[in-house]
Amino acid sequence: MKKYVGQSIKRKEDYRLVTGTGQFVADIKLDGMLEAVFVRSPQAHAIIRYIDTLKAKELPGVHAILIGDDIKEKINPITQFESHSAVPPNVAKEINPKIQFNAESVLAVDKVMYVGQPVAVVVAENRYIAEDAADLIKVEYEQLKPIVDPYEAMKEDSPLVQEQVERNIQMEFHLSIGDAKQAEQQADRILKTRVQTPRLSSNPIETRGVIADYDNRTDQMHVWSATQLPFEVRATIAHCLGWTEQNIRVTAPDVGGGFGPKGGVHPEEILIPYISNQLNRPVKWVEDRLEHLTSARQSRDQVHDVIVAYNSDGTIHSLRDEFVVDSGAVNFFGFTCAYNTAYHLRGAYKIPNYDIKSRIVLTNKTPNVPFRGAGRPEAVFTMDRVIDMIARKLKLDPVEVMKKNMIQAHEMPYDQGILVKDGAKLIYDSGDYPAALNQALEMVDYEGFRDRQKELKKAGKNIGIGISTYVEGTGAGPFEGALLSVDSSGKVIAHLGASPQGQGHETVFAQVGADALGLTPDDIVIKVGDTAVLPFGAGTYASRSAVNAGSAMHEASLKLRKKVLAIAGIMLGTTPDEIEIEEGKIFSKDDPAHFLTLKDIFKRVRPAARPPLPPEIEPGLQVTHYFVPPTVTFASSVHVAEVEVDKETGFVELQNYSVVHDCGTVINPMIVDGQIQGGIAQGIGSALYEEVVYNENGQLLTGTYMDYLLPTSMEIPTVKKGHQLHLSTRNPLGVKGVGEGGAISPPAAIANAIVDALSDLEIVINQLPVSPSRLRGLIKEAEKKQSTILSK
Amino acid sequence: MSNKVQVGISINGKKVQKQVESRLLLTDFIRDECNLTGTHLGCEHGVCGACTILLDNEPVRGCLMFAVQADGCEIQTVESLNHVDGTLNVLQQSFSDNHALQCGFCTPGFLMTLTHFLKDNQNPTENEIREAISGNLCRCTGYANIIKAVQQASQILQKENSNCSVVSAQ
Ligand code: FES
Ligand code: FES
Numbered sequence: 001m002k003k004y005v006g007q008s009i010k011r012k013e014d015y016r017l018v019t020g021t022g023q024f025v026a027d028i029k030l031d032g033m034l035e036a037v038f039v040r041s042p043q044a045h046a047i048i049r050y051i052d053t054l055k056a057k058e059l060p061g062v063h064a065i066l067i068g069d070d071i072k073e074k075i076n077p078i079t080q081f082e083s084h085s086a087v088p089p090n091v092a093k094e095i096n097p098k099i100q101f102n103a104e105s106v107l108a109v110d111k112v113m114y115v116g117q118p119v120a121v122v123v124a125e126n127r128y129i130a131e132d133a134a135d136l137i138k139v140e141y142e143q144l145k146p147i148v149d150p151y152e153a154m155k156e157d158s159p160l161v162q163e164q165v166e167r168n169i170q171m172e173f174h175l176s177i178g179d180a181k182q183a184e185q186q187a188d189r190i191l192k193t194r195v196q197t198p199r200l201s202s203n204p205i206e207t208r209g210v211i212a213d214y215d216n217r218t219d220q221m222h223v224w225s226a227t228q229l230p231f232e233v234r235a236t237i238a239h240c241l242g243w244t245e246q247n248i249r250v251t252a253p254d255v256g257g258g259f260g261p262k263g264g265v266h267p268e269e270i271l272i273p274y275i276s277n278q279l280n281r282p283v284k285w286v287e288d289r290l291e292h293l294t295s296a297r298q299s300r301d302q303v304h305d306v307i308v309a310y311n312s313d314g315t316i317h318s319l320r321d322e323f324v325v326d327s328g329a330v331n332f333f334g335f336t337c338a339y340n341t342a343y344h345l346r347g348a349y350k351i352p353n354y355d356i357k358s359r360i361v362l363t364n365k366t367p368n369v370p371f372r373g374a375g376r377p378e379a380v381f382t383m384d385r386v387i388d389m390i391a392r393k394l395k396l397d398p399v400e401v402m403k404k405n406m407i408q409a410h411e412m413p414y415d416q417g418i419l420v421k422d423g424a425k426l427i428y429d430s431g432d433y434p435a436a437l438n439q440a441l442e443m444v445d446y447e448g449f450r451d452r453q454k455e456l457k458k459a460g461k462n463i464g465i466g467i468s469t470y471v472e473g474t475g476a477g478p479f480e481g482a483l484l485s486v487d488s489s490g491k492v493i494a495h496l497g498a499s500p501q502g503q504g505h506e507t508v509f510a511q512v513g514a515d516a517l518g519l520t521p522d523d524i525v526i527k528v529g530d531t532a533v534l535p536f537g538a539g540t541y542a543s544r545s546a547v548n549a550g551s552a553m554h555e556a557s558l559k560l561r562k563k564v565l566a567i568a569g570i571m572l573g574t575t576p577d578e579i580e581i582e583e584g585k586i587f588s589k590d591d592p593a594h595f596l597t598l599k600d601i602f603k604r605v606r607p608a609a610r611p612p613l614p615p616e617i618e619p620g621l622q623v624t625h626y627f628v629p630p631t632v633t634f635a636s637s638v639h640v641a642e643v644e645v646d647k648e649t650g651f652v653e654l655q656n657y658s659v660v661h662d663c664g665t666v667i668n669p670m671i672v673d674g675q676i677q678g679g680i681a682q683g684i685g686s687a688l689y690e691e692v693v694y695n696e697n698g699q700l701l702t703g704t705y706m707d708y709l710l711p712t713s714m715e716i717p718t719v720k721k722g723h724q725l726h727l728s729t730r731n732p733l734g735v736k737g738v739g740e741g742g743a744i745s746p747p748a749a750i751a752n753a754i755v756d757a758l759s760d761l762e763i764v765i766n767q768l769p770v771s772p773s774r775l776r777g778l779i780k781e782a783e784k785k786q787s788t789i790l791s792k
Numbered sequence: 793m794s795n796k797v798q799v800g801i802s803i804n805g806k807k808v809q810k811q812v813e814s815r816l817l818l819t820d821f822i823r824d825e826c827n828l829t830g831t832h833l834g835c836e837h838g839v840c841g842a843c844t845i846l847l848d849n850e851p852v853r854g855c856l857m858f859a860v861q862a863d864g865c866e867i868q869t870v871e872s873l874n875h876v877d878g879t880l881n882v883l884q885q886s887f888s889d890n891h892a893l894q895c896g897f898c899t900p901g902f903l904m905t906l907t908h909f910l911k912d913n914q915n916p917t918e919n920e921i922r923e924a925i926s927g928n929l930c931r932c933t934g935y936a937n938i939i940k941a942v943q944q945a946s947q948i949l950q951k952e953n954s955n956c957s958v959v960s961a962q
Binding site: 008010011013014015016017018019020021022023024026027029128203204205206207254255256257259288289501502503504670671673674677678679680681682704705706710712713714716717718719742 | 813815816823824827828829830831832833834835836837839840842869870871873874880884887888889891893894895896897898899900903921922923925926927928929930931932933934935936937938939
């Protein structure tokens with residue numbers, strides 16, 4: 001029965017957060033705690049000749065200084081995360097991946113590979129003293145040639161970022177179905193273009209932070225980290241330090257936003273526990289914003305060279321794409337982003353001949369990891385720019401070309417003929433893409449817009465409309481678990497492995513549990529963010545928590561309910577199927593007035609209960625369920641951007657933004673809408689403002705918020721939202737993930753809108769962000785071209 | 793670095809006297825010396841607004857000041873907002889009602905900026921609200937619900953005020 005699922009229940013987590021009493025890593029204070037500061041490389045690529053720490057060590061208040069030489073044989077480097085990098089055998093067979101081992105030492109040994117790489121760490125009484133000492137450390141570097149361009153990096157004689165990675169190509173694969181080359185020969189027309197997406201920084205407002213507290217009596221290490229993946233942090237600490245995993249407890253307290261990169265385990269998360277163990281004192285490190293912008297893992301950064309064959313009516317026959325991912329100095333996530341791009345590129349479209357070559361290339365930049373959308377914004381920007389370019393070449397409305405190629409509702413479930421990253425067949429489970437498109441067109445009054453556009457054009461104003469659609473595999477496995485128990489107060493305590501960074505887990509999973517158990521959300525206490533609560537967990541990324549942890553919560557609740565009914569049957573002298581649970585009251589259908597509560601059941605099921613329960617009923621009220629999804633489930637969306645462009649300044653004003661989306665069952669509409677609005681804000685940022693910039697020496701030019709521009713309230717409109725509800729067939733709740741979707745389409749929708757606004761200039765946008773200076777450049781060039789044509 | 797200076801600052805109505813280094817940031821003073829960790833640090837260079845507090849009733853960025861500069865001043869932090877019985881004030885409640893926070897890390901800064909704003913402007917337009925919060929970055933919400941929350945809060949506050957004036961007129 002759905003009573004609470006589907007309701008905009010207010011969040012349980014809000015009270016502490018609006019009163020300033022939440023607990024973020026930086027807020028934690030332990031007795032005798034020391035503070036750490038990192039000395040980071042100012043060089044992109046250099047040999048470390050000598051490090052002088054003498055003066056720093058003499059500074060009063062300094063407790064320890066470590067450099068690469070000190071940890072060489074003691075701390076294993078961070079290597080590819082098994083949990084994310086494994087390639088299922090059938091996928092390997094299909095795409096023939098070539099993989100070269102790569103790694104990062106937690107402090108640079110012998111050479112540095114990127115600006116911001118940790119070179120030394122200072123631990124002192126407090127951060128002020130630690131920073132003083134860090135200033136006294138002198139490092140002598142011998143510069144090597146920095147590699148900043150992935151195409152340069154792949155050249156035969158290019159210097160190597162990691163000695164063992166030949167030609168700096170860490171990984172490559174080839175995915176192909178049909179015969180693209182043949183289709184190209186038969187098609188009416190061919191489009192060739194290069195599309196790129198910039199490198200981004202995720203920038204949660206809370207930077208990263210780690211605290212470690214070692215207890216030598218119990219040999220227990222407690223680590224608090226602002227992480228999305230406490231279990232992965234635990235595993236990586238165990239791997240790097242050779243410790244017993246069960247002696248490490250990782251807690252993610254309140255985490256101030258994540259968006260992906262807080263899931264890439266960082267060197268600091270290994271070093272701080274190591275130092276705490278060495279000094280036998282608690283140690284804290286909190287990142288500052290400059291460190292975040294240089295050293296926290298970055299993302300995106302792909303270049304696509306596509307060749308598309310299509311007919312004069314807009315039908316696309318084939319798409320060939322050779323794309324390069326600039327991974328920075330290390331790639332920990334295997335082919336996660338690259339394969340996501342490869343298998344999502346066609347989105348809602350049918351393209352029978354499809355050929356993708358991908359290379360993941362190392363350069364002297366900060367390592368690259370998944371970030372909200374993880375490879376999909378890049379795919380969608382490429383695909384939807386292609387659709388728009390085809391439409392403009394054929395002088396058709398882009399909507400026509402979209403409709404021509406779109407998968408129809410009656411073709412669902414639709415088999416795209418390739419494999420998902422997890423090895424399952426890529427079959428869209430449910431959805432109606434044309435209907436969603438029509439709903440979106442109606443929502444924005446597309447026809448009306450076109451009329452208005454013509455009118456305003458006469459007055460010299462340039463407005464434009466752009467559309468983007470995506471289909472997103474959400475709810476990635478491998479699993480998520482829930483351990484439920486009832487305590488003496490009659491409350492249900494649910495321990496979950498997926499910890500949140502603002503997604504409202506404490507509320508939504510209580511809603512799910514309440515419906516399954518016949519309780520209210522207030523009867524359920526959700527505990528998350530701690531590896532001590534559950535043996536296994538994965539984490540919050542890939543729009544997966546509602547799907548996996550939600551389903552685990554649902555199934556575990558049903559198991560618990562079954563047990564409660566069995567015991568209530570004994571107590572009420574009836575059979576379980578005669579019993580109902582409503583709002584916490586447990587009663588026999590024919591006598592609702594006479595009811596039990598969970599508190600009563602708990603008493604009856606204690607090991608010491610008298611008279612004892614029948615032997616087949618295990619004492620206690622505790623159940624565990626791990627949900628293992630068959631494969632991902634496909635959410636989808638249509639985004640429409642309306643812009644006005646000032647030709648003179650290149651300034652783009654985003655006038656309206658609308659979206660129709662399908663995430664299956666909506667557990668909490670308020671939270672889902674919040675995720676969409678927030679995701680779109682990040683997408684708008686990447687469309688118009690955000691870009692990590694390195695110069696040709698690998699020096700970072702965007703190290704402050706004066707240079708790395710985040711959108712403010714002045715730039716983000718309130719998004720109009722429409723919903724479609726095509727339930728997933730791959731989990732008991734019918735949910736699809738929604739966390740990343742918002743961020744996927746805005747770059748494509750906005751770029752298409754800008755092109756549309758300037759349609760008479762025929763500009764081509766294939767690079768982000770569309771900053772005023774970049775757009776002004778394109779306008780100037782187009783005007784020059786036009787005037788030469790006119791004068792001829 | 794041990795030339796310490798005596799400062800006296802009133803925080804949330806409580807007078808605090810401490811010997812501090814002259815280079816101690818005001819935010820570190822508030823967070824570490826006074827244990828009021830609701831004031832957050834997001835950038836430490838004056839852009840994100842997470843550290844916003846009221847200093848003699850004006851919103852300021854705590855990360856751009858030293859504690860010694862606040863000597864003799866009165867400070868309000870997010871911890872001062874809820875009522876003594878623990879219930880939320882109108883603005884806090886509106887934030888929760890409208891889902892104006894996700895991770896909540898930026899929230900204290902927004903609340904302090906807006907506490908000041910709503911005192912000056914009882915009946916703001918959407919644009920005025922957008923401008924008022926344009927110095928506070930939020931990476932999660934996309935701002936829309938924050939604006940809704942301010943609209944709700946301002947309506948309630950207006951009603952309360954008009955009730956008050958009715959009472960005082962009688
Ligand atoms: S921390 Fe002060 S403005 Fe960002
Ligand atoms: S709610 Fe996360 S930064 Fe604003």
